[in-house]
Amino acid sequence: MLVLEKNAITEEIEESIKLHGNNRSALIPILQDIQRKHSHISDFAQQEVARLLDIHPVEVYSVVSFYAFLNTKPKGRNIVRLCQTITCDLQGKAAIAKAIERELNCKFGETTQDKKFSLEFANCLGMCDQGPAMIVNDKVYSHLTPEKAVQILSNIK
Amino acid sequence: MHKKEELRAPVSQKPHVVEKPENIDTIGGTVTLELNEKKVTVPLGTTILDACKENNIHIPTLCHHEDLCVAGVCRLCVVEVEGMRTLQASCAYPITSPIKVHTSTPMVRQARKHIIDLLISEHYGECYSCFRNNNCELQSLAKEYGVDHYNFGHIEKPRYEVDKSSYSVIRDMDKCVLCKRCVRTCIDLQEVGVLEAVGRGDQTRISTFLDKPLADVVCINCGQCINRCPTGALRANDPRDEIWEAIDDPKKHVIIQTAPSPRAAIGEEFGQEPGLSYTKEMTTALRRIGFDKVFDTNFTADLTIMEEGTELILRLYKALVEKDNSVKVPQFTSCSPGWVKYLEHFYPEYIDNLSSAKSPQQMFGALIKTYYAEKNGINPEDIVSVALMPCSAKKFECNRPEMHDSGFKDVDYGLTTRELAQMIKEAGIFLPEMPKSNFDNPFGEASGAGLIFGATGGVMEAAIRTVYELITGKNVEDFFENMNVTPVRGFEGVKYAELPITEVGPVPDILKPLVPNWDWVKGATLKVAVVHGTANAKKVMEDIKAGGKFSECHFIEFMACPGGCLGGGGQPIPTNKEIRAKRAQAIYNEDESLTLRKSHMNENVLRLYEEFLPEGPCSHKSHKLLHTHYTERGKYIA
CATH class of the missing domain: 3.40.50.1780 (Rossmann fold)
Incomplete structure (x- = not known):
């Protein structure tokens, strides 16, 4: 990583700390800020957060590895999370997964070659009465059909 | 913004200590509970586990360790508290009201048995091929609860690779039961921060930053995690x-x-x-x-005192008399390799303060x-x-x-x-x-000063015995009763002592090439500190950084392990405060039983200087053989 990039990340974290404070409990909001901006939390960013909050890097890594919405490796610009829990499964999640995989030529758990989409399964989204459901970035889509799912993804830049 | 000291380790991460009220009759000072139908009075806030211990009721524990904070993760110590819907972990239940506790009901016994069965179902390996055979807490729990078959199955294949990268510590995560004792040791007790629980659910494992091998992270190899591991998941690299x-x-x-x-x-x-x-x-x-x-x-502990003591005198002479700014004071001891690596990682800018003398x-x-x-x-x-x-x-x-x-x-x-x-x-x-026998020549018997290196404060005491005599030309007994330098003894995390030098004598022959006279120390006060455990070392280093009281010290002894070497990572398991205190007593008793108790009086050391290092301590040849240099490691992992 270039020194300039490193300095930029440090500055961003310092900005986040001004907003959220430097208590241990500010860890998750700070990590979310980084995740939002860079779509991942790099090794260096984790160590910088640890230094600025005066905790150990492994504690930051422990938190990052615990939460499914935080990740250490770069992902696509848009993250598609399809609910895999039982009600959505019964309502036809498999067909939707297959349609999306065919459309994007990319398997679940992977990122498309143009880095536009990352596909993931998620556990219950709380939309059991309106399944199957998925989240694209921060937006929830319910009552999916294979055609509707493909349509939604094609509208995303 | 929060103050620096408030950031680290909230109260919940410190060991749970209940101070007994001076007068037990104070209102609100005590609480009376019923333990298995027996009325018992304990100080308010005592945990159920401690109350049971005092009343000779045995409760099985696994994640609980008295050096560490309460975790309550293994749930083996569950008991029934009347009025509570579920079983309660006794290690994490401070008693604040007159509760009724039952420690052996069918529900309690069954819950404990299920927990042990579940732990064993994921514990890979056979006891006879494990170095902790017969000294394993999981094994003894299985015996205590009569486990005779695998109720919930037993894992057949290893799930993890054994991490053998480190020269010192080997991690075999297949034997891990996730009690997090090593995590609490590494983060709270030692403040090194190498191990933490990583992942989630059935994927949880104890790991390092980015799952790196142990040799590539900031591990200082102190081995305190080995001493506190209940199973064979952590062990030393066995030669x-x-x-x-x-x-x-x-x-x-x-x-x-x-x-x-x-x-x-x-x-x-x-x-x-x-x-x-x-x-x-x-x-x-x-x-x-x-x-x-x-x-x-x-x-060589005696020899270390000669070299390190001389180095200290030289450092002080250069810094205080010759006003040489390149010489760094306070001087830090370098006997503890854990501490040396800790400094190299976390405070590399203070490497020049480390004594260049090698460890014994x-x-x-x-x-x-x-x-x-x-x-x-x-x-x-x-x-x-x-x-x-x-x-x-x-x-x-x-x-x-x-x-x-x-x-x-x-x-x-x-x-x-x-x-x-x-x-x-x-x-x-x-x-x-075994019959008794002595050590071999030519090095033969050593002094008691070398012996007490094993306890925290020992290096300092040995150095004081020698430096005092070299400077004053009088016997150290004249200043400290029976040669026991009590201000630097004991188990407080950080000890600080001021030792006035009221009189000086002639410069002894061995130091004549190095200092002309002692006039510059006359009337001065030698400020020393003794620190054990790297968590305490961190406090002192932060104080030095901020220019506090410890930055004015002349000589500071640091030991990486709590209690000094006697609590080291290679010592017999288990360890706790009581055991460490007994080992220290054994060392001090042996010291008192010796006639030779000062390093510079050791005939064999003096002969070594005459025969092999004729130019004396800190000379060119001694620098080549007996001194070393250090590496700035830093704590960033690429």
Whole structure:
């Protein structure tokens, strides 16, 4: 990583700390800020957060590895999370997964070659009465059909 | 913004200590509860577990350790509290009201049994191929609860690779039961922060930053995690096979040096009470195993005092009289390899404060393959030098690339107390019944000052005994009763002492080339501090950084392990405050029983200077063999 990039990340974290404070409990909001901006939390960013909050890097890594919405490796610009829990499964999640995989030529758990989409399964989204459901970035889509799912993804830049 | 000290470790992460009220009758001072239908009165806030302990009710525990904070993760200590819907973990339940507790109901017994069955179902491996066989807390719990078959199955294949990257600590996560004792040791007790729980659910494992091998992270090799692991998931890197091979090779001249702490603890491995020294029995046992020579590391501890003490005098002279800004004060001790690596990682800017003198182990290594080999006409290539240490970090230290000053690897293997006990057992020897014998010449017996290196404050006390006498020309007994420098003894995390130097004598011959006179120290006050455990070291280092009271010290002793070497990562398991105090007592008792108790009075050390290092301490040759340099490591991991 270039020194300039490193300095930029440090500055961003310092900005986040001004907003959220430097208590241990500010860890998750700070990590979310980084995740939002860079779509991942790099090794260096984790160590910088640890230094600025005066905790150990492994504690930051422990938190990052615990939460499914935080990740250490770069992902696509848009993250598609399809609910895999039982009600959505019964309502036809498999067909939707297959349609999306065919459309994007990319398997679940992977990122498309143009880095536009990352596909993931998620556990219950709380939309059991309106399944199957998925989240694209921060937006929830319910009552999916294979055609509707493909349509939604094609509208995303 | 929060203050710095508020950031780290909230109260919940510190050990749970309930201070008993001075007057037990104070209103609100105590609480009366019913323990298995028996009325019991305890101080308010006592945990159910402690209350049971005081009343001789046994409760099984696994994640609980008295050196560490409450975790309540294993749930083995559950009890029934009347009025509560679920079972309660007794280690994490402070009593604040007159509750009724039942410790042995069908529900409690079944819950505990299920927990043990579940732990075993994911615990890979067989007991007979485990180094913790017969000293494993999971094994003894299984025995206690009569586990005779795998109720919930048993894992057939290993899930993880064993991490053997480190010279000191080996991690076998297949044996881990996720009690998080190592995590609490590493983060809260030692403040090094290498291990944490990573992942989630059934994927949870104890791991390092980015799952790196242990050799690539900031691990200081102190081995405190090994001492507190209830199973065989953490162990020291064991060189027994190589040592046996060397012993069985008639061409090899195998030498062992024994540090002061193992002798005060090795009896525990043979079922003896803590606090008994087996020095002379151990030397016999070592000879019977087949070591050609048995030397006492206390000899080089005495030598360390000569070198490090002289270095201190020189540093102070240069800094205070010659006003040389390149000389850094306070001087830090460098005997503890865990502490040295801690400083290299976390405070690399203070490397110049570290004494350049090697640790006693490495000094001995360099001397054995030069002085001893020359004197006895042995080819240093044929010498295999083993060091018996209470320490896992010593294994790393002897593998440092700079430790080749004799032209060979100065110390070939570091052996821990536990591993030596194993070797003694393998040789069919019962240590406590061995006849007594002395250490071998030419290094012979050493002083009590070298012996007390094993306890926290020992290096400082030994240094004070010598420096005081060299400066004042009087006996140290005139200043400290019975030579016991009590201000630097004891188990407080950080000790601070001011020692006024009221009178000075003539400069002794051995120091004449280095300082002209003692006038500059007359009337001065020597400020010293003693620190053990790297969490305490961190506090002191932060204070020095901020220019606080410790930055004005002249000499600071740092030991990486709580209690000093006697609580080291290679010592017998288990460890707790009581055991450490007993080991310290054993060391101090042995010191008092010796006639020679000052390093500079050790005839063998003086002879070594005459014969081998004629220019005296801190001279050119001694710098080549007995001093070293350090590496700035930093804490960033690429």
